[in-house]
Amino acid sequence: MIRALFATVLFLAAPAWAEIEIKEVTSPGGITAWLVEDHNIPFAALEIQFKGGTSLEAPDKRGVVNLMTATLEEGAGALDSKGFAEARDALAANFSFDSGTDSVGVSAKFLTENRDQAIGLLREALVNPRFDQDAVDRVREQVLSNLRSNEKDPGTIASEKFDALAFGDHPYGSSGDGTIQTVTALTRDDVVAAHKAALARDRVFVAASGDITPEELGVLLDRLLGDLPATGAPLPGAAPWLLPPGVTVVDFPTPQSTVFFGQKGIPRDDPDFFPAFILNEVVGGGRFTARLMTEVREKRGLTYGIGTYIVNMDQADMILGQFSASNDKVAEAIEVVRSEWGRIVSEGVAADELEATKTYLTGSFPLRFDGNGPIASILVGMQMDGMPLDYITTRNAKIEAVTMDDIRRVAARLFRPEALQFVVVGQPEGM
Amino acid sequence: MFGRYGAGVAAIVVLALPAVAEEPVTTFNLDNGLQVVVIEDHRAPVVVQMVWYRVGAADEPPGSSGIAHFLEHLMFKGTEKVAPNAFSGIVEAQGGDDNAFTSWDYTAYFQRISADRLELVMEMEADRMRNLRLTEEDVTTERQVILEERAQRTDSNPDALLSEQMRAAQFQNSPYGIPVIGWRHEIEELSREDALSYYERFYAPNNATLIIAGDVDPDDVKALAEKYYGALAPSDGIVPRMRPQEPPQLSERRLALADERVSEPYVMRTYLAQERDPGDQKRAAALTVLADLLGGNGQTSVLARALQFDRQVAVYASAFYDGSSIDDGTFGIAVVPAPGVSLETIESDLDAVLETFLAEGPDPAALERIRTQVRAGEIYARDSVENLAQRYGQGLSIGLTVADIEGWDEALSAVTEADVMEAARLVLDRRNAVTGWLTRPAVEEGAKE
Numbered sequence: 001m002i003r004a005l006f007a008t009v010l011f012l013a014a015p016a017w018a019e020i021e022i023k024e025v026t027s028p029g030g031i032t033a034w035l036v037e038d039h040n041i042p043f044a045a046l047e048i049q050f051k052g053g054t055s056l057e058a059p060d061k062r063g064v065v066n067l068m069t070a071t072l073e074e075g076a077g078a079l080d081s082k083g084f085a086e087a088r089d090a091l092a093a094n095f096s097f098d099s100g101t102d103s104v105g106v107s108a109k110f111l112t113e114n115r116d117q118a119i120g121l122l123r124e125a126l127v128n129p130r131f132d133q134d135a136v137d138r139v140r141e142q143v144l145s146n147l148r149s150n151e152k153d154p155g156t157i158a159s160e161k162f163d164a165l166a167f168g169d170h171p172y173g174s175s176g177d178g179t180i181q182t183v184t185a186l187t188r189d190d191v192v193a194a195h196k197a198a199l200a201r202d203r204v205f206v207a208a209s210g211d212i213t214p215e216e217l218g219v220l221l222d223r224l225l226g227d228l229p230a231t232g233a234p235l236p237g238a239a240p241w242l243l244p245p246g247v248t249v250v251d252f253p254t255p256q257s258t259v260f261f262g263q264k265g266i267p268r269d270d271p272d273f274f275p276a277f278i279l280n281e282v283v284g285g286g287r288f289t290a291r292l293m294t295e296v297r298e299k300r301g302l303t304y305g306i307g308t309y310i311v312n313m314d315q316a317d318m319i320l321g322q323f324s325a326s327n328d329k330v331a332e333a334i335e336v337v338r339s340e341w342g343r344i345v346s347e348g349v350a351a352d353e354l355e356a357t358k359t360y361l362t363g364s365f366p367l368r369f370d371g372n373g374p375i376a377s378i379l380v381g382m383q384m385d386g387m388p389l390d391y392i393t394t395r396n397a398k399i400e401a402v403t404m405d406d407i408r409r410v411a412a413r414l415f416r417p418e419a420l421q422f423v424v425v426g427q428p429e430g431m
Numbered sequence: 432m433f434g435r436y437g438a439g440v441a442a443i444v445v446l447a448l449p450a451v452a453e454e455p456v457t458t459f460n461l462d463n464g465l466q467v468v469v470i471e472d473h474r475a476p477v478v479v480q481m482v483w484y485r486v487g488a489a490d491e492p493p494g495s496s497g498i499a500h501f502l503e504h505l506m507f508k509g510t511e512k513v514a515p516n517a518f519s520g521i522v523e524a525q526g527g528d529d530n531a532f533t534s535w536d537y538t539a540y541f542q543r544i545s546a547d548r549l550e551l552v553m554e555m556e557a558d559r560m561r562n563l564r565l566t567e568e569d570v571t572t573e574r575q576v577i578l579e580e581r582a583q584r585t586d587s588n589p590d591a592l593l594s595e596q597m598r599a600a601q602f603q604n605s606p607y608g609i610p611v612i613g614w615r616h617e618i619e620e621l622s623r624e625d626a627l628s629y630y631e632r633f634y635a636p637n638n639a640t641l642i643i644a645g646d647v648d649p650d651d652v653k654a655l656a657e658k659y660y661g662a663l664a665p666s667d668g669i670v671p672r673m674r675p676q677e678p679p680q681l682s683e684r685r686l687a688l689a690d691e692r693v694s695e696p697y698v699m700r701t702y703l704a705q706e707r708d709p710g711d712q713k714r715a716a717a718l719t720v721l722a723d724l725l726g727g728n729g730q731t732s733v734l735a736r737a738l739q740f741d742r743q744v745a746v747y748a749s750a751f752y753d754g755s756s757i758d759d760g761t762f763g764i765a766v767v768p769a770p771g772v773s774l775e776t777i778e779s780d781l782d783a784v785l786e787t788f789l790a791e792g793p794d795p796a797a798l799e800r801i802r803t804q805v806r807a808g809e810i811y812a813r814d815s816v817e818n819l820a821q822r823y824g825q826g827l828s829i830g831l832t833v834a835d836i837e838g839w840d841e842a843l844s845a846v847t848e849a850d851v852m853e854a855a856r857l858v859l860d861r862r863n864a865v866t867g868w869l870t871r872p873a874v875e876e877g878a879k880e
């Protein structure tokens with residue numbers, strides 16, 4: 001679930017600025033994509049997201065979408081694993097494939113001079129992957145190795161415990177990487193079925209940035225995606241919200257405890273979203289001057305870093321935070337977090353603090369568009385979140401329109417000190 | 432690389448590349464010795480300011496490990512003009528981000544901000560080059576923060592602990608054997624006086640490089656640099672960095688770190704390796720290509736083919752080298768064995784693969800693919816002005832010239848099979864090497880064949 005978290009955060013903290021001109025391109029075959037043309041450097045970046053992701057899986061097939069995604073680059077069409085990698089590197093193209101809780105993502109960068117060949121190769125991986133038995137088995141061993149490492153990783157232990165408490169048996173409640181038991185039992189047929197279920201045209205979102213024209217992109221889209229199945233597996237149903245308040249300690253032998261904390265959040269399309277977004281920035285934003293950084297780190301030296309995030313998944317909305325603190329200090333740090341969670345409700349935000357936060361959020365806007373890859377990634381995220389084409393030009397005005405009244409009202413609505421759950425992995429003292 | 436918070440700036444990738452002929456780069460020096468580099472990129476109205484001090488953890492006084500990094504944190508505490516802890520807040524209120532990072536050879540500070548706010552951040556960065564104010568309370572609290580940083584990034588991480596132990600064993604005389612974050616018992620003793628004496632000696636215009644990259648005009652930058660940095664007094668404590676050098680290493684070193692938090696045991700080996708030198712990057716370029724051939728690709732590299740494909744004795748194998756240092760660095764290899772394969776077995780398999788490689792040499796097609804990627808890397812690199820700034824700042828801070836930095840991709844492209852093999856024969860010598868095993872505590876270790 002951590003992947004989904006960062007994907008969403010990237011988008012929210014991100015985008016938009018008036019000088020970016022986004023074109024909507026529809027291919028002759030009817031596939032749409034968003035494009036920012038920039039012919040300064042002779043390459044382009046392409047981002048593709050298929051909605052669904054690891055949440056499409058049946059409980060006994062946990063991990064199959066992840067295994068499938070990781071095996072896409074291990075041979076396609078006439079090329080085996082080695083042949084595919086050699087062909088890709090000879091073109092100096094970059095492809096990466098990633099499975100998330102709500103989507104499967106494909107990122108590509110390719111030179112203008114050999115674009116057709118690079119896209120031909122990527123098309124084979126997406127439409128015609130081989131999933132050779134030896135490749136599936138080899139990648140499975142790497143996945144199992146990661147799963148064993150995760151069992152000893154305090155951050156993973158904490159986030160998985162938090163997810164299990166919040167979502168129970170829903171796919172959100174367990175790791176999309178699967179378990180050692182489920183991944184061991186997956187067959188090649190399972191992987192082939194997962195490919196058909198997850199990569200389909202009815203759930204695809206595409207964005208491109210760089211040295212490519214709308215016409216060229218249209219042709220590319222049909223060639224790349226036109227032969228995928230029209231429909232895939234049904235998307236998962238609503239997630240329950242089961243998170244109990246309190247503190248959950250998971251014993252782990254380490255001098256410093258890792259803490260995940262959070263509560264229910266606010267939907268992306270809620271009218272109060274922007275006040276909530278600003279409030280989160282005031283309390284736990286990535287800035288050194290955010291309240292939690294000031295209180296927990298700068299004033300008390302209890303941690304190296306602390307932050308909170310508004311997380312919007314397809315079926316759930318949360319506010320999550322995390323930090324690490326030595327076992328003898330973690331209890332105090334948790335008390336400071338609780339106290340700040342209460343203070344934002346009781347005291348709200350000072351007028352100058354609100355202004356400074358707005359200036360930061362609006363002014364740091366253009367900094368996020370630093371290259372073709374980031375731009376394509378932001379554009380695909382906007383589409384998945386249902387944002388309009390002109391979102392980038394209107395986003396700052398929505399932040400500036402938030403008033404002190406909005407802040408007071410939404411702080412009281414959103415922040416619930418009594419609802420916070422803290423998962424602590426370590427050997428905390430006095431808890 | 433340790434930083435004030437977060438991951439720091441872009442990590443250096445093994446095959447990480449080159450410069451940049453297409454980007455207009457202007458360089459000049461101020462009378463007080465400040466070196467200035469302007470990199471123009473007018474695609475977006477954004478600018479990056481970086482100040483790189485040519486001093487790092489390898490320049491610390493003995494017994495004060497961690498002071499370079501500690502000072503980096505304290506640099507955000509304030510000056511006569513900037514109130515305590517207000518530095519980052521002022522930048523953020525203008526819509527900018529700022530941070531800093533420390534390595535063995537340099538310490539760097541940077542801001543990313545709208546291009547029309549450049550003057551503000553130049554004024555602030557110049558101000559704290561000579562006018563830092565520190566209170567005892569600042570020092571006491573921030574020391575707790577860096578102890579938490581060490582706990583989070585090193586003490587809680589068996590991989591980091593193994594690397595730290597291996598470096599300590601690798602470098603018999605060079606200060607590169609001391610961790611950047613510092614040894615815990617020495618961090619606990621670092622004082623305000625330690626920080627200030629290091630600051631007053633090393634933080635000065637004649638020991639720094641200023642990089643301004645983005646939507647700027649070099650003439651405007653020059654005027655602003657003169658206005659804010661030009662008046663700063665140079666330090667008379669700057670001397671060439673002649674550090675203790677490694678003696679001939681005559682004996683292989685081996686160590687094992689057992690930790691109950693380990694799930695996947697592995698073998699790592701580092702060999703002492705030559706770095707990039709001013710005017711002479713040929714050997715470093717060959718080592719860079721060698722690392723890529725041996726372990727740069729999960730499907731085609733020599734180690735992956737032999738240990739993961741031809742036989743399934745490993746789940747992961749890689750090789751890594753970064754020649755960007757002042758003194759000799761390391762060339763590394765790591766292999767995670769498949770379940771049921773012991774560390775002893777995988778290490779002897781690894782050595783057999785290296786022996787075969789030394790006898791047979793690389794696949795010429797693989798070398799050709801690397802050249803193609805180097806050339807493409809130049810194109811892709813132009814997409815990130817921040818990474819270009821990083822490349823110049825780092826290169827100049829380790830004593831390279833602008834010509835060296837701009838010639839690096841050419842040096843990589845010129846590497847021949849003979850160059851690779853000569854470099855391989857020199858570096859892959861176990862008398863120069865440290866081999867580390869990361870294991871679980873005794874009960875589970877061994878007896879796994």
